[in-house]
Amino acid sequence: MASIVETCDLTHRYGSNLALDHLNLTIPEGAIFGFIGPNGAGKTTTMRILTTLLLPTSGEARVAGVSVTREPRVVRRLVGFMPDFFGVYDNMKSWEYLDFFGRSYGIPAQQRRRLIGELLDLVDLGHKRDEPVMSLSRGMKQRLSLARAMMHDPRLLILDEPASGLDPRARIELRELLRELRAMGKTIMISSHILSELAEMCTHIGIIERGKLLAAGEVQEILRTMRPHRIIEIRVVSGAARAEELLRTHPDVLELRREGARASTEAEAEPLDDETGPHTLLVDFAGDEHALGDLLALLIAGGVRISHFAEQSSDLEDIFLHVTKGIV
Amino acid sequence: MLELNPILVKDLRSRMRGARAYILLTIYLLILAGVTLLLYAAISGDVGNDLNAGRRIGQTLFFTIATVALIEVCLITPVLTSGSIAGEKERQTYDLLVASLLTPWQIVWGKLVSALAFASLLIVAIVPMMSLSFLFGGVGLTEVLIAIAGLFVTAVLYATIGLFWSAMLQSSLGATGFAIGTVIVLLLGIPFVIVIASLILGSSALSNLLDSVWFIYLSRFVAALHPFIALGTTASHLSSGGNPFFEIVRTGTANVIVPSPWVLFTILALIFSAVLLAASVRLVQPAPSGADRRKRP
Structure with a gap:
């Protein structure tokens, strides 16, 4: 053009x-x-x-x-x-x-x-x-x-x-x-x-x-x-502790956070209790569409009951904050 | 088809729409008529009943009307133009004009002509009142034409003074203040210089200097910078039967021919107007590198 x-x-x-x-x-x-x-x-x-x-x-x-x-x-x-x-x-x-x-x-x-x-x-x-x-x-x-x-x-x-x-x-x-x-x-x-x-x-x-x-x-x-990896939002109805275990050991998962928690400090704390759930997990995922499908299948096969599994769309605001961070 | 200058069309539309222009014209004529009437009432009883009485009334009325009109033109025309370009800056339309295909010359010329068109209306509006003096006699067509020309040239000069300050400054208020200030300095400063110079030369041993040709030209030049002095001396020269275009000054050694004050004033006013116009055009340009007037990151 x-x-x-x-x-x-x-x-x-x-x-x-x-x-x-x-x-x-x-x-x-x-x-x-x-x-x-x-x-x-x-x-x-x-x-x-x-x-x-x-x-x-x-x-x-x-x-x-x-x-x-x-x-x-x-x-x-x-x-x-x-x-x-x-x-x-x-x-x-x-x-x-x-x-x-x-x-x-x-x-x-x-x-x-x-x-x-x-x-x-x-x-x-x-x-x-x-x-x-x-x-x-x-x-x-x-x-x-x-x-x-x-x-x-x-x-x-x-x-x-x-x-x-x-x-x-x-x-x-x-x-x-x-x-x-x-x-x-x-x-x-x-x-x-x-x-x-x-x-x-x-x-x-x-x-x-x-x-x-x-x-x-x-x-x-x-x-x-600007965002080579994607953020996956997973809402777990039951088996949250098992889900965290599976996600932590998955090779494409770069970072795992609980919604509302700050980075990995709280993620490493006590295992999640289903009684206090449902819980929402945020996963920085480096894999492609196939790997994402495999991850969902793995969680379900592992006995985790999921009510929501979706990619968070990153928007211009994220990119803008990411790119301009710390300079202004 | 040849189109009129867009600025001229826009400004004339804006100026003549609404009551403001008509109110100004009415006040202007009321002041003139009021002064004329008062003067007539004051002098009609004093001139006597001889053959020259009407002639004296005619002359007095004519000079009074011309003087009042000149005062009004001196005060109104710089105000007409001082808000023109600065007003575009205040309304934030200046960038739109400069970014269009209008040239700085078109912008400045359009602003000047629209103001002069209104000033011309004010000048033409006094002609019927000035013609009253014909009824009494004592005033010829030459005097009337010179008075009209003098008023118009004064309007051009003082309009360009307003235009220059308008192009130079960012606010209409500032531009109007500087324009009126310049007019007052010119109108009061030149007589002051003349008085001081006369006192110095009159009391010194340099009295033979007064007869030198260069001094005659210099003194005429300074006097011709002032519309009231230039037009007033022309009127007195004409009433004593002089030539409307030149006069002969007799010195001890020779006769020196000098242009009539109004001719000299016209030439000088038009030269100064051209210089101010060129300076205004130069100021109406996109800001040069690193010197943008409004610092906008």
Whole structure:
């Protein structure tokens, strides 16, 4: 897949503060790229450089092969930017807001009129066409802002914290809208603190901290790479002591914990009593699907009665905490 | 089809929508009309009944209206522009403009023209009132045209002062304060310099300096930086039958031809406006490396 964003040793300093430290980032065309990092990690700085609002101290950034420093006007045609705030004009109607930005991108009047109608319908604001922008709800303003960023039909949409401050319904609507935009062939770079949402909609992610890219790639690949083993949750109705015995001696079991216990200290204490059960055991398991089936068969054959046996899904939040642990 | 500057269209829409613009225009004209009426009431009894009475009323009314209009233009135009670019920064729309295909020149020019369009409305609105003086006589078309041109050039200069501070600073309040401060310094500072210089030169043994050509040009140059002095001296020159475009200054040794003060003021004001405009365009750029105005990690 061709890449639409490429940065090479991208560095930016605010005085003595190093905001970006030799960032090498690639975003494939057509991806929804989630840009994750704690506050002050360098997400907004990267986005501002890619939108030509900020010149890097050193290094290079390209959008669709075009340098953001050498040909900023060409880059502006390729990029639609939605900042983490919504700039409001007094006394302006929704259609006038889009019309103004359409003019600013040099879109001819006739095409502009058609586009305004289409985009307002796309973001489900067709009925608010003549309403003052100030009267729209926050979710509506975000959608109008997205329509504004789409006015010049950019190939890359850069959205900085688009879901911040939105209620759950508005978030779901925004997520659906982004999926629709991806289906239209747009590449979307999005930063957010709501990691569960990013995991649901993103095809790729990049994790940044203190201006350094810690991990980047396809979501599934990152999940697989960052967590080579899986966590199995087993709820034992009876035979808990026997289950622990079998699990401790199993070659694919890396660690065994009782739910609510801290690491192995309590696991090595008294054997579990079925009278106080049922008990839940958490197993760090290194084997594949077959080995997992064998483990279940072994436990059942060993007389252990199980009411729940399932893999805990590791999510972006786990990966984020795992990758950024101890650095902030 | 050639499209109008997007900033101009947006700002004109915003400015003329709602009651604010009309209230400002009404207050502006009420002040002018009130002053004119009071003045007429005050002087109509004192001018006597001779043939020149109407002429004196006409001249007084004209100069009063022009002076009040000039004061209002000096105070209103910098305020019209001082909030323009700083306001975009406050509304957080500045980045959206800079990240669009608008050039810094289009942004600055659009802001200036939209403010000047409103200033022109204020200037044109006084023409009917100024024309009252024609009823009394004593004022010719030349005086009226020079007064209108002087008002317009003053509006351009003071609008660019406001625009410069607006591009330079982050808040409208700060930009307005600096713009008005600059106007006050110019309006009070130049007469102060002239008075001090006259006192020094008048009491020294350098009186032959006053007749030198370079001093004549320098003194005209300084006086022409001030719209009230430039337009006031032009009016007095015209009322004594002088040429509207130049005057002849007689020294002990020769006659020196100098441009009329309003011509010099127009030239200087347009040069300063161009410089301020260029500086504003330069300021409306994405922040240079390592010097972003808002430190956003």
